[in-house]
Every structure is written in structure tokens, then in C-alpha cells.
Amino acid sequence: MIKSRMKYQTATFITSAPDISRLPIDSGIEVAFAGRSNAGKSSALNALTDQKLARTSKTPGRTQLINTFELDEDKRLIDLPGYGFAKVPLEMKKKWQRALGEYLQKRKSLKGIVVLMDIRHPLKDLDMDLINWAVDSEIPVLALLTKADKLKQGKRKAEVLQVKKKLAELDADITVCAFSSLKGIGLKELAWKLDDWYLGPYKPEDEVETESESEQPDSE
Numbered sequence: 001m002i003k004s005r006m007k008y009q010t011a012t013f014i015t016s017a018p019d020i021s022r023l024p025i026d027s028g029i030e031v032a033f034a035g036r037s038n039a040g041k042s043s044a045l046n047a048l049t050d051q052k053l054a055r056t057s058k059t060p061g062r063t064q065l066i067n068t069f070e071l072d073e074d075k076r077l078i079d080l081p082g083y084g085f086a087k088v089p090l091e092m093k094k095k096w097q098r099a100l101g102e103y104l105q106k107r108k109s110l111k112g113i114v115v116l117m118d119i120r121h122p123l124k125d126l127d128m129d130l131i132n133w134a135v136d137s138e139i140p141v142l143a144l145l146t147k148a149d150k151l152k153q154g155k156r157k158a159e160v161l162q163v164k165k166k167l168a169e170l171d172a173d174i175t176v177c178a179f180s181s182l183k184g185i186g187l188k189e190l191a192w193k194l195d196d197w198y199l200g201p202y203k204p205e206d207e208v209e210t211e212s213e214s215e216q217p218d219s220e
């Protein structure tokens with residue numbers, strides 16, 4: 001199990017919203033997982049929480065609803081429907097794109113966005129739209145290059161470097177990381193970044209506190 005400050009394994013499903021207006025009340029802290037259809041969003045959420053929380057599928061466009069999971073009273077994880085799925089009618093695509101833009105711009109509790117892109121074809125137009133929206137809204141981004149297990153280490157590193165270079169041009173709060181839910185690559189980095197978003201930057205004092213807590217004997 002990964003060592004993180006937040007206990008992601010305790011995440012529980014709250015609701016499936018058909019659109020952004022039906023999300024839980026906009027308070028506390030929310031982190032959203034977004035990316036092209038089939039990029040591996042649901043798999044990443046499942047790997048993080050070490051549960052089969054979100055449905056995954058070989059068929060792109062599986063997650064049509066906005067699935068919301070609760071970490072505690074005021075902290076949520078959001079699994080957004082994937083974009084760029086060819087078989088979705090154009091009208092629906094446009095509607096979803098608008099809704100996504102609106103969500104990023106208006107949702108006060110949104111404190112970070114995880115953008116998932118297949119490491120073999122990252123930074124497509126719609127990914128860039130999403131990243132630019134986040135940058136404009138001053139929301140930090142963690143770009144996960146998914147299915148990293150599909151590439152050999154050298155190629156994987158080269159891809160990460162290239163994406164880092166490209167996104168550095170935006171001069172914003174963006175972190176890039178190789179990721180594989182299958183092999184656990186980047187899982188720690190994901191948990192630590194989310195820790196920062198939910199709890200603020202890591203301070204060694206906090207660590208001392210949690211360690212002494214966990215060392216207490218459980219005999220009463």
C-alpha cells in the first residue's frame with residue numbers, strides 16, 4: 001500500500017450526476033480526473049483507492065455520468081466522462097465540452113485536475129483545450145501519461161521529457177508523470193500530489209504527528 005497522508009482506500013461512492021448542475025454542493029475540496037475516452041481515468045481512480053470503485057471498460061465512452069466519490073465530509077474525487085469519443089453524436093460532444101469548460105471555470109471547490117493521456121499519443125487538441133482551461137482558471141494540473149507499461153523505459157522517459165518541455169511553455173502549475181495502473185508506476189506521485197491539494201504542502205512536523213499516532217498501542 002502506498003504511503004500517503006490521505007487515506008484514499010476509504011473513498012466511497014456518493015453519486016452519479018447526469019450533468020454538472022447535479023453535482024454535490026460546491027464546498028470543500030474536489031479533485032477531478034479528466035481525459036480522452038479510454039485514457040485510463042477509471043483505472044487510475046481504482047488504483048489510487050485500491051478498490052473497484054469506478055467502472056472500467058475496453059469500450060471507450062464507458063463513463064457517461066459524472067461519478068463522485070467521497071474521501072471525507074468535505075473532500076471529493078470526481079471521475080469525469082471522457083472526451084473525444086468518436087461515436088458520440090456531435091451535439092452531445094459540444095454540450096459536454098461546454099459543460100466541462102463551465103465546470104472548470106465555475107466550480108469553487110475544484111482545487112486540482114488530473115489530466116490523463118495515453119503515453120503513446122498525448123497532448124491532442126482536446127487535451128490542450130482542457131489544460132489551457134485549467135491554466136486560465138488557475139487550477140493546478142497533474143498530467144499523467146497513462147499505460148506507461150506499454151513502453152520500454154527509454155521510450156517512456158523520452159515521452160515524459162517531451163510532454164514536460166511542451167507544457168513548460170505554458171508557465172503554469174503543471175506536473176508531468178508517467179503512470180500505469182497496471183504496474184503501479186506513478187501511483188505514489190499521484191497520491192502525494194493529491195495530498196498537497198487536499199491538505200496543503202507536506203510539512204515534516206505533520207509526519208511526526210501521524211507516526212506517533214499510528215504507533216499508539218490499540219489496547220484500551
Ligand SMILES: Nc1nc2c(ncn2[C@@H]2O[C@H](COP(=O)(O)OP(=O)(O)OP(=O)(O)O)[C@@H](O)[C@H]2O)c(=O)[nH]1
Pocket residue numbers: 035036037038039040041042043044055056057058059060061062063064081082083146147148149150179180181182183
Ligand atoms: N496496459 C494498460 N492498460 C490500461 C491501463 N489503465 C487502463 N488500461 C486499459 O484501458 C482501457 C480503458 O480504461 P478505463 O480506466 O476504463 O478508461 P477511462 O478513461 O475511464 O474510459 P472512459 O470512461 O470510457 O472515458 C481498459 O481496457 C483498461 O484495462 C494501464 O495502466 N495499462
Ligand SMILES: [Mg+2]
Pocket residue numbers: 041042043054055056062063079
Ligand atoms: Mg471511465
